[in-house]
Every structure is written in structure tokens, then in C-alpha cells.
Amino acid sequence: MIHFDNVSKRYSEGHDALLGVNFELALGELAFLTGHSGAGKSTLLKLIMLMERPSRGQVLIGGKHLGRMRNHQIPYLRRQIGVVFQNHQLLFDRTVFDNVALPLQISGYPAKEMGRRVRAALDKVGLLHKETDNPLSLSGGEQQRVGIARAVVNKPKILLADEPTGNLDPALSAEIIQLFQDFNQVGVTVLIATHDIALIQQLGRRVLTLAGGRLLGDGDFVHDSVANP
Amino acid sequence: MMKSTDTSPPAKSRGAKQTQQTLSQVASAWFEHHKDSFNDSLRRLLATPLQSLLTWLVVAISLALPATLFLVLENVQQLGQGWRGNTQISVFLEPKARDGAVQKVRARVAEYDDVENIELVSPKAALAEFERHSGLGDVLDSLDDNPLPTVLIVTPKASIDTPEKLTQLREQLIAEPVVEHVQLDMGWLRRLYEILVLAERLVMALAGLLALGVLLVVGNTIRLAIENRRDEIVVVKLVGGTDGFVRRPFLYTGWWYGVGGGVLAMLLLAIGTLWLSGPVSTLATLYRSEYQLTGLDLQLAFIIIAGAGVLGWLGAWLAVSRHLSHIQPR
Numbered sequence: 001m002i003h004f005d006n007v008s009k010r011y012s013e014g015h016d017a018l019l020g021v022n023f024e025l026a027l028g029e030l031a032f033l034t035g036h037s038g039a040g041k042s043t044l045l046k047l048i049m050l051m052e053r054p055s056r057g058q059v060l061i062g063g064k065h066l067g068r069m070r071n072h073q074i075p076y077l078r079r080q081i082g083v084v085f086q087n088h089q090l091l092f093d094r095t096v097f098d099n100v101a102l103p104l105q106i107s108g109y110p111a112k113e114m115g116r117r118v119r120a121a122l123d124k125v126g127l128l129h130k131e132t133d134n135p136l137s138l139s140g141g142e143q144q145r146v147g148i149a150r151a152v153v154n155k156p157k158i159l160l161a162d163e164p165t166g167n168l169d170p171a172l173s174a175e176i177i178q179l180f181q182d183f184n185q186v187g188v189t190v191l192i193a194t195h196d197i198a199l200i201q202q203l204g205r206r207v208l209t210l211a212g213g214r215l216l217g218d219g220d221f222v223h224d225s226v227a228n229p
Numbered sequence: 230m231m232k233s234t235d236t237s238p239p240a241k242s243r244g245a246k247q248t249q250q251t252l253s254q255v256a257s258a259w260f261e262h263h264k265d266s267f268n269d270s271l272r273r274l275l276a277t278p279l280q281s282l283l284t285w286l287v288v289a290i291s292l293a294l295p296a297t298l299f300l301v302l303e304n305v306q307q308l309g310q311g312w313r314g315n316t317q318i319s320v321f322l323e324p325k326a327r328d329g330a331v332q333k334v335r336a337r338v339a340e341y342d343d344v345e346n347i348e349l350v351s352p353k354a355a356l357a358e359f360e361r362h363s364g365l366g367d368v369l370d371s372l373d374d375n376p377l378p379t380v381l382i383v384t385p386k387a388s389i390d391t392p393e394k395l396t397q398l399r400e401q402l403i404a405e406p407v408v409e410h411v412q413l414d415m416g417w418l419r420r421l422y423e424i425l426v427l428a429e430r431l432v433m434a435l436a437g438l439l440a441l442g443v444l445l446v447v448g449n450t451i452r453l454a455i456e457n458r459r460d461e462i463v464v465v466k467l468v469g470g471t472d473g474f475v476r477r478p479f480l481y482t483g484w485w486y487g488v489g490g491g492v493l494a495m496l497l498l499a500i501g502t503l504w505l506s507g508p509v510s511t512l513a514t515l516y517r518s519e520y521q522l523t524g525l526d527l528q529l530a531f532i533i534i535a536g537a538g539v540l541g542w543l544g545a546w547l548a549v550s551r552h553l554s555h556i557q558p559r
Contacts, residue, residue, distance in 0.1 A: 106468060
């Protein structure tokens with residue numbers, strides 16, 4: 001589903017964010033992406049979203065070469081990928097419902113179908129009763145769940161998360177991660193970037209470890225590679 | 230607090246469902262978004278009434294100025310046409326022309342398509358009138374012969390309203406037999422005509438400049454609106470909004486700025502016309518004229534308002550195409 005083939009990314013100021021990264025994430029797989037801040041986690045996610053383009057190498061999403069994708073095709077790629085951000089990226093000039101409905105509105109769903117799907121997504125994250133609230137009135141954990149509802153409302157094949165538990169306490173973090181596991185169980189390919197090592201250790205899932213732009217570890221969690229890169 | 234996954238459909242149907250939208254669904258959604266943008270952009274403008282009113286006023290003044298000048302021009306042209314109806318051509322015949330020849334010429338000129346009326350002034354009648362007006366009776370009495378020729382006073386039809394057409398008529402009259410001289414006081418007419426042509430061009434140039442002004446004012450206002458909604462644009466782009474989707478509300482905002490300004494301009498113009506029509510008709514009565522101030526007709530007003538809408542749209546397009554591509558999710 002996600003395939004990186006010898007991918008490097010050098011920013012214009014000469015900083016190498018990624019160096020020769022190879023990995024493949026199969027359909028329906030869940031993996032964590034870890035490493036210190038500045039290791040290249042965010043850059044890797046941005047390449048999948050085509051927020052950046054690689055300097056070298058190929059990124060394939062669902063068998064499609066992103067390098068061959070024109071700028072005007074990018075929106076249609078992004079509609080197939082749900083993204084959860086550390087800072088939520090919610091809009092505070094509209095209700096929770098309208099925030100979650102945004103991807104459907106963009107894709108052009110009829111109002112009735114839109115209402116049904118938004119409520120299903122909000123129900124899934126346990127916030128159905130807050131649909132008319134402004135996201136500003138919600139707690140950090142609730143805001144993050146609104147962000148997750150928005151990411152999955154379009155039923156994407158891929159779900160990306162960039163430090164989704166960054167600002168949350170361990171109990172809330174566990175709830176959020178459980179949500180991602182739920183989505184994974186129904187076939188969504190999930191990639192979660194995090195440096196929350198304690199969280200990863202509990203789950204025993206596949207871990208991709210980045211350090212200085214290189215992929216150091218790929219497999220079960222290896223404590224040393226993160227602690228002493 | 231959180232529900233388990235058992236309510237969700239199995240994996241395969243999820244992926245498929247996303248692509249199940251029919252073409253007609255997409256088309257109706259596209260139409261729906263146009264409608265939403267149309268309404269929502271107006272709602273946003275009305276939510277900040279004072280700010281919007283200021284922009285509307287700037288647009289309105291830029292439109293009202295050339296429209297007023299255009300109206301003035303239109304009215305002067307009509308006045309000029311009224312005067313042209315009074316243009317008369319004096320055709321002096323040879324003094325020795327016989328009566329028969331004079332009558333023949335008169336009959337032929339009366340047949341001209343361009344001639345409204347023809348009047349014959351005999352030398353005797355002319356002399357009598359001259360005596361009456363000049364007070365030189367004694368001097369004239371001392372003359373042996375009547376020195377005045379027979380004169381035909383020709384009134385052209387109202388359709389002969391340009392210097393060119395009058396000159397043509399004059400040439401035709403000169404070519405007639407026994408005609409010695411044709412006098413046509415065209416200087417003032419030619420001058421008025423040229424002044425009007427010049428004024429028309431000036432108004433057009435001014436209108437062009439002010440239209441550019443509207444374009445830039447709307448463009449700048451939209452640029453600020455784009456800055457204000459930067460977060461929203463970033464999020465929309467992140468979740469797969471196309472450039473068209475992002476652009477649409479701003480284009481409609483520009484359209485509303487234009488249309489609002491156009492309506493306001495027409496309102497200003499109507500008030501101005503109403504305000505001036507009283508004094509103008511009083512003045513016209515003093516000159517024994519039936520003249521009345523002409524306002525903008527409904528069709529022209531509609532065209533100006535729609536044109537202003539298009540200008541606003543274009544201004545927004547300028548701003549959007551310059552600034553929207555700079556806003557990318559990072």
C-alpha cells in the first residue's frame with residue numbers, strides 16, 4: 001500500500017531529512033514510525049501526502065508512482081489518505097459537525113449521506129453528543145478525537161498520524177491508539193509517527209525506526225536503536 | 230466512552246464505497262458548492278456590514294463617476310439634436326434669374342429627401358424686412374434698383390444631424406441652376422460635434438481607468454480575506470480540496486463586491502438625476518424648451534451592475550491566482 005524505494009529528501013537549505021529509505025507497508029498493516037525529533041518522521045509523512053516531493057527515489061501509494069502525479073491530481077490522492085495531526089488542524093469558526101463534514105463536502109457528498117457518515121464517525125470516537133459544539137470548547141483529547149473523526153469520515157484506505165498522542169496523558173493516549181487499532185482491524189492501513197516509546201512497547205507491532213534520516217530498524221520494537229542511535 | 234468496531238462494515242466495502250459516487254452526484258455536489266459559496270460569501274459580507282459598505286462605496290463611486298459623465302454627455306447630445314432641428318440653409322439665387330427658373334428650382338429642392346421645409350423670400354419681401362429691422366429706410370429709398378436677390382430658406386430634416394450630411398446637402402444645392410451662393414452657418418455645429426466626440430473619448434478613458442481601480446480595490450480586499458482565512462485554506466488543501474474548491478468562495482465574494490457597488494452606484498445616480506431634474510426643467514421652461522433630463526434606462530443600469538459583478542469577479546481572480554498558490558500546508 002505504501003512503498004518507499006530508496007527515497008532521499010534534501011531541503012533547499014542543504015539539510016538531508018531522509019537518506020535512502022526503503023520499506024513497504026502492506027494493505028491492512030499497522031506500523032509505528034519512531035525516532036528522535038528531527039529524525040525525518042514528519043518528512044516521511046509529508047512525502048506520502050505529497051506535501052513534499054522526494055529529491056531521489058520513488059514513493060508508491062496503492063501502486064501509483066507519486067513522482068508521476070501532477071499537482072492538480074494531488075487533492076484526489078489526499079482524499080484517499082486520512083491524516084491526524086498533533087495540533088489537530090481544526091477550524092474554530094464552525095461546529096464539530098462541520099469540521100468533520102469538510103472532507104465529504106470537498107468530495108461532494110449529498111447532504112443526507114454526509115449527515116449519516118459524519119454522525120457515524122463522531123459516534124465511533126464517542127463525541128456524537130458534541131456535534132453542535134465549537135471545537136474550541138473541547139478538551140485536548142476531545143479535539144484530537146474530532147481530528148480522528150475527520151480523518152476517517154471519508155473512509156480512507158490509509159490513515160496517517162503525526163504524534164497523535166503528543167499532548168495527551170497516558171490514559172488518553174491509550175484510548176487514541178486503541179481507536180487506530182480499531183480502524184486497522186477493519187482493513188485500513190495505518191502508519192503512526194510517535195516518539196512515545198512506552199506506548200509502542202506495550203503493543204508489539206511493527207516499528208520503523210528513523211535516525212538522522214536513515215531507516216535504522218524495521219521490525220519489532222528494538223529499544224537500543226532508539227535509545228542509542 | 231468509545232464504541233467498539235463491530236458497527237463498522239467490513240474492510241472491503243469501505244474502500245469500494247468511496248468511489249461509488251455517480252457522475253450526477255458529483256455534478257450536483259459541484260452545483261451545491263457554487264450555491265453555498267454564493268450564499269455564504271454574501272452572508273460573510275453582511276456579517277461585517279461597515280467594512281463591506283466601505284468597499285461597496287469605493288466601487289460605487291468609481292462606477293458612478295463615469296456613469297454620470299456619460300449621462301451628461303447623453304443629455305448634451307440631445308440638446309444639440311434639438312438645436313440642429315433649427316438649422317436653416319439660405320440659398321441665394323442669381324439676381325437676374327427669371328421667375329420661371331426660380332419656381333422650377335424651388336419645386337425641385339422641395340422634392341429632396343433630406344428637406345423638411347422650403348420657404349421663398351422674394352427680393353421685395355426681403356427689402357421690406359431689411360427696412361423694418363435696419364432703420365435705413367432713407368438710404369434704401371435712394372437706390373434705383375432692389376439689390377437683394379431671391380432667397381430660398383431650406384430646413385433640413387432632423388435626420389441630417391452631422392456636419393458631413395449637411396455639407397453634402399449644401400453641395401447638392403450649389404449644383405442647382407441659377408443658385409449663386411449657399412450659406413450655412415456650420416461652424417458652431419462642427420465645433421459642438423467635435424467637442425462631443427472628444428468628451429466621449431475622455432469619458433471612455435476615465436471609465437477604463439476607474440474600472441481598473443475597481444479591479445485593484447476588489448483584488449486587495451480579497452487578498453486580505455485570503456489572509457484572514459489562511460488556516461481554513463490550509464486545512465481544506467490537506468483534506469483534498471481542489472484549487473477550484475478553495476477559489477470559489479473568494480470569487481463569489483469579489484462578485485458580491487462588484488454587484489453591491491454597482492447597485493449602490495445606480496442608486497446614487499438615480500438620486501442625483503432626481504435632484505437635478507427639477508431645476509433643469511425650470512431652466513428649460515425659461516428657454517421655452519420642452520427639454521427634460523434623461524436618466525439611465527433600466528437596461529443600461531442592469532448592464533452596469535452585471536459588468537461591475539464581472540469586474541469584481543476578475544479582481545478576485547487576480548488576487549486568488551496570485552496569493553492562493555503561496556498558501557500550502559507545511
